[in-house]
Amino acid sequence: MKAFVCTEFGPVDNCAVEEIELRPPDDDQVLIEVHSASLNFPDALMVEGRYQFKPPLPFSPGMDLAGIVREVGTNITHVAPGDKVIAFSGHGAFAEMCLAPRDKIVPMPAGMTFDAAAAFGITYSTAIHAFQECGRLQPGETVLVLGAAGGVGIAAIEVAKAMGARVIAAASTDEKLALCREKGADLTINYNSEDLRKRTLELTDGRGADVIFDPVGGEYSMTAFRATAWGGRLLVVGFAAGDIPRIPLNYALLSERSIVGVFWGAWAARDVEGQRRNLATMARWFTEGKIAPVIDSTIDLAQIPEAMKRLMDRKVKGKVVVRVRKA
Incomplete structure (x- = not known):
């Protein structure tokens, strides 16, 4: 079978589409015919050897996918050959x-395309876990979303709105912010032309945001943290800016603010039933039209290197979908 293969950690240009051997599933695995997969920021880190998990070489990246079950292990009872599913493979989806x-x-929600299903899994799972289990978001609270036009940022806007929050979206261009408003953001901040802390305080009548959703890191984390309300929560989702911030803890003490890590993958492995509940909620929201992935572009396996570079350069709005085969 064809796969996009990484043979050594380093620049994505070292990877290539190759023919590799197909292995049958073991007792606790499912073999899935991949129709679509999505490109995530950790995929790029994994290829470069900078992600917290390093698969044994050679490997195919790709953390989530949508496709059709072709073969199941002996211990599998919840899906069967022919079922349309969403899968969180960790790697191997490309x-x-x-x-x-x-x-x-998990089964694909009814009415969802393979492209939408591939773009749906990790980003929306991360957002709902961040707000529900980590941030304890309450209806009526104000959420500030950083990197709001990216895949997980758009998911955060929609999930926060579905949970009854008021959303301020922050991004680097007016074009990105227009997309955020289309997806439900109540207010927006261009942090390339506006003072993020000052503008957040202005938009909250000096109170500050209750919850910060931060997949960006770098200088923005500290600035946003200083614009939280009493008892505010900074949700640490990732570091797309490249730098891991160092936040003086006196800022946490002064307003009883919290810094909360969000590691959806590890939590989902620990709380399988909790993840299933969240997925059921997400499926219901999708059916109700409250959430819908934004697809920036669809590519084939050979186009992954260029798309991965655009993702790292923060030039992607929404999600890039790798269309492995036609539906």
């Missing part, structure tokens, strides 16, 4: 076929 563990496979 291939014609992918093996996924049984606890990381």
Whole structure:
């Protein structure tokens, strides 16, 4: 089968589409015919060897996918050959076929395309877990979303709105902010032309945001943290800016603010039932029209290197979908 393969950690240009051997599933695995997969920021880090998990070489990146079950292990009872599913493979999704563990496979919601399903999984799962289990977001609270036009940023806007919050979206261009407003953001901040802290305080009548959703890191984390309300929560989702911020803890003490890490993948492995509940909620919201992934572009396996560079340069709005085969 064809797969996009990384043979050594380093620049994505070292990777290539190759023919690799297809392995049957073990007792707790499902073999899935991949129709679409999505490109995530950790995929780029994984290829470069900078992600917290390093698969054994060679490997195919790709953390989530949508496709059709072709074969199941002996311990699999919740899906069967022919079922349309979303899977969180961890890696291996950028291939014609992918093996996924049984606890990381769920049925595709009715009415969802393979492209939308691939773009749906990790970003929306991360957002709902961040707000629900980590941030304890309450209806009526104000959320500030950084990097709001990216895949996880758009998901955060929609999930926060579905949970009854008021959303301020922050991004680097007016074009990105227009997309954020289309997806439900109540207010916007261009942090390339506006003072993020000052503008956040202005938009909240001096009170500050209750929750910060931060997949960006760098200088923005500290600035946003200083614009939280009493008891505000900074949700640390990632570091797309490249730098891991160092925040003086006196800023946490002064207003009883909290810094909360969000590691959806590890939590989902620990709380399988909690993840299933969240996915059921997400499916209901999708059916109700409250959430819908934004697809920046669709590409094939050979176009992954260029798309990965655009993602790292923060030039992607929404999600890039790798269309492995036609629906």
